[in-house]
Amino acid sequence: MTSSMKLLIVEDDREAAAYMVKALSEAGHVADHAADGAEGYEFATSGSYDVLVVDRMLPKLDGLSLIGRLRAEGATTPVLILSALGHVDDRVQGLRAGGDDYLTKPYAFAELLARVETLARRGQASAGDTVYRVADLEIDRLSHTCSRAGQEIVLQPREFRLLEYLMRNAGQVVTRTMLLENVWDYHFDPQTNVIDVHVSRLRSKIDKGFDKPLLHTVRGAGYLIRDGAR
């Protein structure tokens, strides 16, 4: 799966931070903790991190100002904003301030992990490639075609976007909310499992009839497309 990342967690709630550091290290990552905005700024500028996880409300220097300051200095490290403020415009504000993703508290750790890992890989991701490939599955982003083992697969436009997102993050767990956000551009959480039905439709198109399944369900977290052999 993903190689080990180095993370900085800027969070004033020590208990929450300790939990995060522990859970991240269990997932194979290294995390530093800064307890306020000023300390966070110091850490962020002196160390090299793959992702910063920044709480919005922080003593000394609030999260958005911290991000603004780092961005003004040209830092491009991806930032995940954590916040108890979860309204639409709070999110917009956070992203405008220079955050790359926004997660509302309380969150499931699986959600945090998936988002952080996706952010860390953003740099290496093949967003610019026209063809994505996972094992013998292939999509062409220009002609909007999909094939597996040379066999063409007909996808609806939305199915194509769903697969495109999964394949851009191949090897990476993506959560249902991430899919809803990135494929449908909605941030609310539906009462029912709408996303699951979409994924299982997609799965029946790309995996059915092939002996090696590529689209996997990760229990309690989300979905993952990968070449099972690896």
Next chain:
Amino acid sequence: MTALGKLLRTTAFKLALAYLVVFATLSVVVLIYVSWHANALIAGQLNATVNAEITGLAEQYRQGGIRRLVAIVEERSNRSGGSIYLVTTMTGEVLAGNVSGLPDASLAEAGERELPYQRAGETAAAPYPAVVRVFVLPGGYRLLVGRDTEERERLSAVISNAVQWSLALVVVLGLAGGVFVAKRVLGRIDAMTETARTIMAGDLSGRLAVTGSDDEFDRLAQATNAMLDRINELMAGLKEVSDNIAHDLKTPLTRLRNRAETALRTASDEDEWQASVEQIIADADAMLGIFNALLLIARAESGGGRDQLVPVDLADIAESVAELYEPLAEERGARLTVNAPTPIRLLGSRELIGQAVANLIENALNYAAAAGGEVAVSATTDEDGARLVVADRGPGVPEADRARALERFVRLDSSRSRPGSGLGLALVAAVARLHGGTLTLEDNAPGLRAVLALPLTPAALPEPSTPALAPPRGARAV
């Protein structure tokens, strides 16, 4: 603060005091002006009289010398009146006249002056004031002609008396008036303050007294009472909502607790533990969902984010959300169709309207899909504005329950067995209100027609910023 201090501190009293100073100054100025003019007038008259006497006497002196003068003076001195005369020799020996007790040397030189004098033969009395002219005649004779000025002095006294009295009167009346007005005002203000205090102490039913005089106090009292009515209303609403919330959160919380307890008692192996904990997390998530929905409703209700509304395309929202639910509908055996032929631009929140449409579709799928019917989503415009309709062929909502179903935590008896928290329609209604629109439930004969009516924003709006979806629009099954 003493009662007097309080009284003196009132605006009414301060105002009265200011008026008092103005009026007192004014009356003093008027009286001084009058007395100055009266004085001048009297002085002029005195002068004229003395001059006339002198002209007369000078004539006599020219004709008959000192002897004639003495005789005339003698004669005039005996007349009663305000004029005084005196003729003396160089050494001060009185030849004729009706004056005595003049200050020494008052005859030494010619000229005009003011002197005290006594009438000849009245030595006991106090001297009178007079204005006199002294002439030095050839041979050292002295002639004094003058006029008593007591009248003038008396007038001055009368005027200064008047000044004092009127001043005193103005001050006394002004103070009394000020105190009276201040007391009245203070009385009403105190009554209002007292009522306000009891209201603040918790008795929200108290109201300020309205006297019916329709003065400024009445108007203030009326406005304040109206405000209190509104506060009462809001408080009642708030209380009801928080009571409901407390009550409705008890149910999932109890369930969660029971589950944890059961797990503690009966779970025997790793798998059972795992399953229980997962269930507990799911329950907690459901509660968080309720909180989020409540917060969202509260936020929309208070108009929060109204300034964040941007141009959006309602047709696009309807299509994309319907598209999101289409596989689910199919799985549930329903057919979901969208009719959103033309873009509908309005000022709104894509996120909130999207959530609202999702809630309506979810309801249709939850309560009506079992009937196997069709769920029709449409977004159209007419002269009243934009309409987003989600119509199903299920059991519908009885007319009597339609308004109630929009309230928080209300679930109709027929649907209690299904999962849900009764917040879905409340959220849709709040979103509608935030956008200046309404949510109404109608009879789809059979089924439910949920109509979200949103006002269209004025024509000249920039293009919506939401990316248009690739597939062409039209009436079709997605």
